[in-house]
Amino acid sequence: MDAIFIIGLLTTIILIIIQSIIKSLKRPDNYPPGPAFQPWVGNTVQLRREAPKVGGQHFLFKKWAKEYKSNVIGLKLGGDYVIVVSSYPLVKQVHLSEVFEGRPDNFFLRLRTMGTRKGITSTDGPLWNEHRNFAMKQMKNIGYGRTPMEAHIIEEADDLIQYIDQLNENPVWPGSFLATSVINVLWFLTTAQHLKRTDERLKTLLSLMSRRSKLFDMCGGVLTQFPWLRHIAPDRTGYNLILELNKELSKFIMDSIDEHKANFEKSKGKEDTDLIYAYLKEMSSENTEENGTFDESQLTMIILDFFIAGSQTTSNTLDLALMILAIRADIQEKVFKEIQENLDEKEFPLLTLKKRLPYVNALIMEVQRYFHIVPISGPRRALWDTEIGGYKIPKNTTVLISAHSVLMDESHWKDPQTFRPERFLDYDEGVINDEYFIPFGQGRRRCPGDLLARSCLFSFLCKILQNYKIESHSGSNICTTLQPGMVLTPKPYTIIFRRRS
Numbered sequence: 234m235d236a237i238f239i240i241g242l243l244t245t246i247i248l249i250i251i252q253s254i255i256k257s258l259k260r261p262d263n264y265p266p267g268p269a270f271q272p273w274v275g276n277t278v279q280l281r282r283e284a285p286k287v288g289g290q291h292f293l294f295k296k297w298a299k300e301y302k303s304n305v306i307g308l309k310l311g312g313d314y315v316i317v318v319s320s321y322p323l324v325k326q327v328h329l330s331e332v333f334e335g336r337p338d339n340f341f342l343r344l345r346t347m348g349t350r351k352g353i354t355s356t357d358g359p360l361w362n363e364h365r366n367f368a369m370k371q372m373k374n375i376g377y378g379r380t381p382m383e384a385h386i387i388e389e390a391d392d393l394i395q396y397i398d399q400l401n402e403n404p405v406w407p408g409s410f411l412a413t414s415v416i417n418v419l420w421f422l423t424t425a426q427h428l429k430r431t432d433e434r435l436k437t438l439l440s441l442m443s444r445r446s447k448l449f450d451m452c453g454g455v456l457t458q459f460p461w462l463r464h465i466a467p468d469r470t471g472y473n474l475i476l477e478l479n480k481e482l483s484k485f486i487m488d489s490i491d492e493h494k495a496n497f498e499k500s501k502g503k504e505d506t507d508l509i510y511a512y513l514k515e516m517s518s519e520n521t522e523e524n525g526t527f528d529e530s531q532l533t534m535i536i537l538d539f540f541i542a543g544s545q546t547t548s549n550t551l552d553l554a555l556m557i558l559a560i561r562a563d564i565q566e567k568v569f570k571e572i573q574e575n576l577d578e579k580e581f582p583l584l585t586l587k588k589r590l591p592y593v594n595a596l597i598m599e600v601q602r603y604f605h606i607v608p609i610s611g612p613r614r615a616l617w618d619t620e621i622g623g624y625k626i627p628k629n630t631t632v633l634i635s636a637h638s639v640l641m642d643e644s645h646w647k648d649p650q651t652f653r654p655e656r657f658l659d660y661d662e663g664v665i666n667d668e669y670f671i672p673f674g675q676g677r678r679r680c681p682g683d684l685l686a687r688s689c690l691f692s693f694l695c696k697i698l699q700n701y702k703i704e705s706h707s708g709s710n711i712c713t714t715l716q717p718g719m720v721l722t723p724k725p726y727t728i729i730f731r732r733r734s
Contacts, residue, residue: 253273254272254273257270257272257273257275257309257312258270258271258272260307261314261625261627262625263624263625264307264314264624264625264626264627265303265305265306265307265316265622265624265626266301266302266303266306266307267297267301267303267306267307267308268297268308270309273311273312274311274458275308275309275310275311275312275313275458276308276309276310277310277311277455277458277459280293280308280310281455284717285717288714288717289608289717289721290608290609290717291608291609291635291637292637294306294317294319294609294633294635294637294638295319295635295637295638297317298317298319298635298638303622304318304319304320304323304622304638305317305318305319305323305621305622305624306319307624310457310458310631311457311458311459312458313337313339313457313458313630313631314627314629314630314631315612315630315631315632315633316621316624316626316630316631316632316633317609317633317634317635318621318622318632318633318634318635319635319638319639320638320639320642321638321639321642321645321668321669323621323622324634324635324636324638324639324671325675326621327613327621327632327634328634328671328674328675328676328678328679329675329676330619331616332615332616332617332619333613333614333615333616333619333632334357334613334616334676334677334678335357335358335613335614335615335616336354336355336356336357336361336612336613336614337612337613337614337629337631338350338614339457340456340457340460341456341457341460342355342457343355344456344472344475344479345475346534346537347479347483347530347533347534347537349530349534351530351531351534352364352531352534352535352537352538353365353368353534353535353538353681354538354541354542355538357614357616360526363526364526364531364535365681367512367515368508368535368681369681371508371511371512372422372508374511375422375506375507375508375511376422377422377684377685378684378685381422382418382422382685382688383583383585383688385417385418385421385422386418386583386688386689386692386693387581387583387692389414389415389417389418389693390414390581390692390693390696392414392417393410393411393414393693393696393697394696394697394700396410396430397697397700397701397730398732400730402729402730402731402732403729404706404709404727404728404729405727405728405729405730406725406726406727406728407551407552407555407556407728408548408549408552408722408723408725409725410430411548411551411552411693412439412544412545412548413428413430413435413439414548414689414693415544415547415548415551415689415693416428416435416540416544416548418685418689419539419540419682419685420540421507422507422508423507423508423509423536423539424489424493424507424508424509424536425506425507425509425510426489434481434485437481438478438481438482438485438540438544439544441474441477441478441481442478442541442544442545443545443722444474445471445474445475445478445719446545446718446719446720446722455470456470456471456472482537482540483533486533486536486537486540487529487533489509489536490509490529490532490533490536493507493509493510493513494513497510497513508535508536509532509536512527512532512535513532515527516528516529516532539682542680542682545720545722546606546607546686546720547685547686547689547690549606549720549721549722549723550597550600550601550604550606550686550690551689551690551693551694552723553600553604553606553723554596554597554600554690554694555694555697555703555728556711556713556723556726556728557596557600557652558698558703559703559704559705559711559728560705560711560713561652564596564654565698565702565703567592568592568593568596568698569698569702571590571591571592571593572590572593572695572698572699575589575590576589576590576695576699581692581696582691582692582695582696582699583688583691583692584687584688584691584692587664587691588663590691590695591658591663591664592654592658593691593694593695594657594664594691595654595655595656595657595658595664596654596694597687597690597691597694598654598657598664598670599652599653599654599656599657601670601672602640602646602649602670602672603640603649603652604715604721605636605637605640605641605672605721606715606720606721606722607636607672607720607721608635608636608637608721609633609634609635609636609637610633610634610636610674611631611632611633611634612631612632612633613631613632613633613634613678614629614630614631614632615627615628615629615630615632616628636671636672639669639671640669640670640671640672642669645669646669657670673686697730699733700732700733701730701731701732701733702730702731702732702733703728703729703730703731704728704729704731705728705729706726706727706728706729709726709727709728710726711726712724712726
């Protein structure tokens with residue numbers, strides 16, 4: 234009797250395992266082509282193994298698109314269906330279609346927002362609409378895109394020049410100090426506070442965020458597919474790093490919120506001075522008591538979104554622009570000549586003057602196109618069953634967008650592997666507004682900080698070149714191949730800022 238029971242139990246277990254394997258290997262009907270799924274893990278092992286060999290996920294996705302002759306690749310990471318979309322027509326469709334406006338709800342994204350599903354970047358639906366609209370409205374009220382923001386940029390640019398002066402023409406890696414200048418403009422708009430370069434909290438946060446960007450990718454690493462691994466390998470999976478970053482960020486942000494709360498009564502009538510005061514006022518209104526979506530944790534996550542968005546992409550782009558100028562003396566000479574001929578000596582180079590400096594603008598655009606430091610954007614989530622490229626996409630499928638496929642499309646750019654700012658210039662019309670140029674995305678999910686990014690890039694770069702000649706350092710090997718990660722980053726190098734007479 235016992236033997237029969239045991240045999241029956243083992244048979245049942247084996248059948249369940251076989252059924253589970255068969256189910257994990259099956260592709261949905263008319264699902265996009267791609268590498269075969271492996272039992273239970275899908276394509277996770279293949280992705281982790283092969284991406285480093287070819288230089289990053291974006292290169293692997295390009296390889297698979299060619300191998301399977303499709304601009305929509307169908308994958309399965311753990312138990313999640315994931316598609317990768319390439320080519321401008323399909324990328325544009327994802328950017329502009331309501332069905333793809335969702336965000337995945339997984340362990341990694343919740344971990345990014347301290348265990349919640351709040352903020353703006355990682356949310357969707359009514360919460361995303363309400364708080365994105367509120368945040369952007371208030372940012373405009375306090376000067377985003379207008380004179381107050383320009384005043385902060387001018388102040389930070391002057392501080393940046395003073396800092397570079399103190400280097401006394403010693404070799405330095407620009408990436409070691411540029412982020413503070415960019416963050417301070419955004420931080421002042423958000424909190425009406427200025428961060429000192431010597432602030433140890435800021436140094437710690439920037440270091441943690443740099444490590445985070447290198448450790449993870451747009452898929453979230455293994456923590457997305459196998460969150461239980463955090464119990465076995467908390468360091469290797471990056472779990473401890475994110476916990477440390479969350480702890481530091483939370484305290485950093487809450488210190489500012491608590492300070493605003495202490496002065497809230499005194500600030501009545503001055504809510505337009507920064508985002509936190511405006512949010513605290515909204516929290517205290519009768520209207521928000523009914524829906525309960527305005528609270529301190531949501532405010533913390535919104536500030537976190539702005540902080541993460543502004544801390545690396547803009548400063549890395551500026552870092553790469555300086556790197557290019559150091560190795561391309563011909564381009565640097567053209568830029569300096571244009572600035573010298575079209576700006577008065579004491580005139581500050583605000584973005585509103587960009588029509589006077591088309592080559593500078595073209596240079597920045599080419600840096601963004603050529604290096605495309607966010608080669609895979611998203612992730613998005615299909616809000617309902619849909620189709621793209623002739624394939625069926627099940628509801629809740631994660632969608633990754635290959636910006637790399639658009640910004641390096643040979644059929645459009647002709648010579649995408651060549652760094653050539655002139656591609657964005659027309660002698661009659663000035664800078665060309667190329668529809669394939671999508672470093673900030675498109676549609677309602679377009680990066681809300683694009684104006685700040687463009688303003689900082691333009692003003693800081695012009696201000697630096699007004700005052701310094703950029704020279705490569707003989708002891709530094711400058712490498713234009715970027716380090717892979719969630720955001721591609723330049724390998725540290727050193728240059729000399731030589732004061733112009």
